[in-house]
Amino acid sequence: MPKLYEINTEVFLNQIGNNTHLADIPKNFFKELADKGITAIWFMGMWETSNKLVEKYCFSPNLINDYNRAFPGWKKEDITGSPYAIEGYNVNPIFGSRKELVDLRIYLNSIGLKLFLDFIPNHFGADTKYLKDNPEYFIQGDHNRFSADSSTFFISPYDDSKIFAHGKDPFFPAWDDTVQINYFEPDTRNFMINNLLKIADLCDGVRCDMAMLVLNNVFENNWGNTVLYQNNFSNLPEFWSEAIKKVKNKFPDFIFLAESYWDLEWQLQQLGFDYTYDKRLTDRLASNNIDSIKSHLMADKSFSQKSMRFLENHDEPRAVVKFGIEKSLAAAVLISTIEGMKFYFDGQFEGSSIKLPVQLKRKPIEPVNEKVKNYYDKILSVTKEKIFIEGDWQMLNPISTGANDQSFNNIFAWQWKLNEQICVVAINFSNSVSYCRLKFEILTKKNEINLVDMISDTAYVRSISEINTQGLFIKLQSFQSQIFSL
Numbered sequence: 001m002p003k004l005y006e007i008n009t010e011v012f013l014n015q016i017g018n019n020t021h022l023a024d025i026p027k028n029f030f031k032e033l034a035d036k037g038i039t040a041i042w043f044m045g046m047w048e049t050s051n052k053l054v055e056k057y058c059f060s061p062n063l064i065n066d067y068n069r070a071f072p073g074w075k076k077e078d079i080t081g082s083p084y085a086i087e088g089y090n091v092n093p094i095f096g097s098r099k100e101l102v103d104l105r106i107y108l109n110s111i112g113l114k115l116f117l118d119f120i121p122n123h124f125g126a127d128t129k130y131l132k133d134n135p136e137y138f139i140q141g142d143h144n145r146f147s148a149d150s151s152t153f154f155i156s157p158y159d160d161s162k163i164f165a166h167g168k169d170p171f172f173p174a175w176d177d178t179v180q181i182n183y184f185e186p187d188t189r190n191f192m193i194n195n196l197l198k199i200a201d202l203c204d205g206v207r208c209d210m211a212m213l214v215l216n217n218v219f220e221n222n223w224g225n226t227v228l229y230q231n232n233f234s235n236l237p238e239f240w241s242e243a244i245k246k247v248k249n250k251f252p253d254f255i256f257l258a259e260s261y262w263d264l265e266w267q268l269q270q271l272g273f274d275y276t277y278d279k280r281l282t283d284r285l286a287s288n289n290i291d292s293i294k295s296h297l298m299a300d301k302s303f304s305q306k307s308m309r310f311l312e313n314h315d316e317p318r319a320v321v322k323f324g325i326e327k328s329l330a331a332a333v334l335i336s337t338i339e340g341m342k343f344y345f346d347g348q349f350e351g352s353s354i355k356l357p358v359q360l361k362r363k364p365i366e367p368v369n370e371k372v373k374n375y376y377d378k379i380l381s382v383t384k385e386k387i388f389i390e391g392d393w394q395m396l397n398p399i400s401t402g403a404n405d406q407s408f409n410n411i412f413a414w415q416w417k418l419n420e421q422i423c424v425v426a427i428n429f430s431n432s433v434s435y436c437r438l439k440f441e442i443l444t445k446k447n448e449i450n451l452v453d454m455i456s457d458t459a460y461v462r463s464i465s466e467i468n469t470q471g472l473f474i475k476l477q478s479f480q481s482q483i484f485s486l
Contacts (some may be wrong), residue, residue: 021096037384045083123167205255244272428476437471
């Protein structure tokens, strides 16, 4: 299964140095990631934005509080605006040229890494040139709507007589630095598909921002009372089925990843997405409801294999803060040893704790947490083995060690099998010592078997008869994990 690594492009380049371009990134950075088993890099925020939006929308009291919390001492020039309020799908010139991006992709591919970029289907920046050139691409209102709801509607910066809607998630206030794309119009859909084809010529996959917002029923529920549209809208094909088909006709190996919520992941997978966010698992891992986590992991294999497992990203709190260090490491073993795409965020391997607002282009220097770094080095080293990539995954059922011991319920366990090789994973997802026994298939006729815990590099000799009759005895300290190679 692929392993995706997210980089905040502008923050990353500024860490290297002022005026750093894509061509200036040290090649050994990517080689080290490839050596860890990472298979794809997502450069988040590659597209051109508008400086005019920064002054107008990026200094609200709430955002200023976020900046103060993340980066005390920030300066006005550190604010760059949201990478999701774009002018259009051209490489941001502060990062370099289109050719530099093409060359970067060629290099990444040469060392076994794919390149992912953003596709933002729901909106553009609130002053994009397309408002002037093609206003029909966007949701329009009137002055009455603007007067009644100026947080959702705004006056065009190019024509005072035109009112447009900001991009919106129906459960939250509108994103006031954006303008909402109008999927009621077939011409708009074609325009967005052409943008996708343009992006697909530059990379190997796209992470599609808030992908569920443009599903027909979601979009109609969100905007149907705002816009007069043809009565046959519900008969239009889903945008994603049409778009993905057209892109894959030209680029058969292109990968689509959906940022998705509201339990719409299965629907998006059926429309052609190769992978969808598994935010439900992230939240359940944080909730300590072990039964709900186990139930989640027993989902249909076809769904699980297309789920993208993660602990953090640019929208989420840092894992060491959200979970605490010990629990975050146990959760890291979990997401790294189950089926599906694995996803990591720049700084996660070093134990970064600061969640940076996307409007900031610099971040404070944090010391590396050596414990976290060494543990991730071990996890990544273990899980780049072929068995975790090509093997078959199967859940195991921990068994109580005695009538009065219920701690086996705290333990997750599964196995990977490839030909005659087996790896068994056991994770204590609690803050107390836990015990269990595990039964699993033994592919040997010997009386004893050598087990090696690949995390601690500890070797054990165990009786085959005991494993077959009673199960392998497991004792795990709080949030401890073991990965046995047989």
